[in-house]
Amino acid sequence: MEGKVLDTSREFWNVMEHADEAGMRKIADPGCQFVHIGVTA
Numbered sequence: 001m002e003g004k005v006l007d008t009s010r011e012f013w014n015v016m017e018h019a020d021e022a023g024m025r026k027i028a029d030p031g032c033q034f035v036h037i038g039v040t041a
Contacts, residue, residue: 008027011027
């Protein structure tokens, strides 16, 4: 289970770094909401 979580996290960060919205939507739960925490966090 832990390996699956880490693999999914890595995959998500990869598509996010490339601004791949379609890729992010494929990985994320349809009901999730994204929150931008900004540079100062």
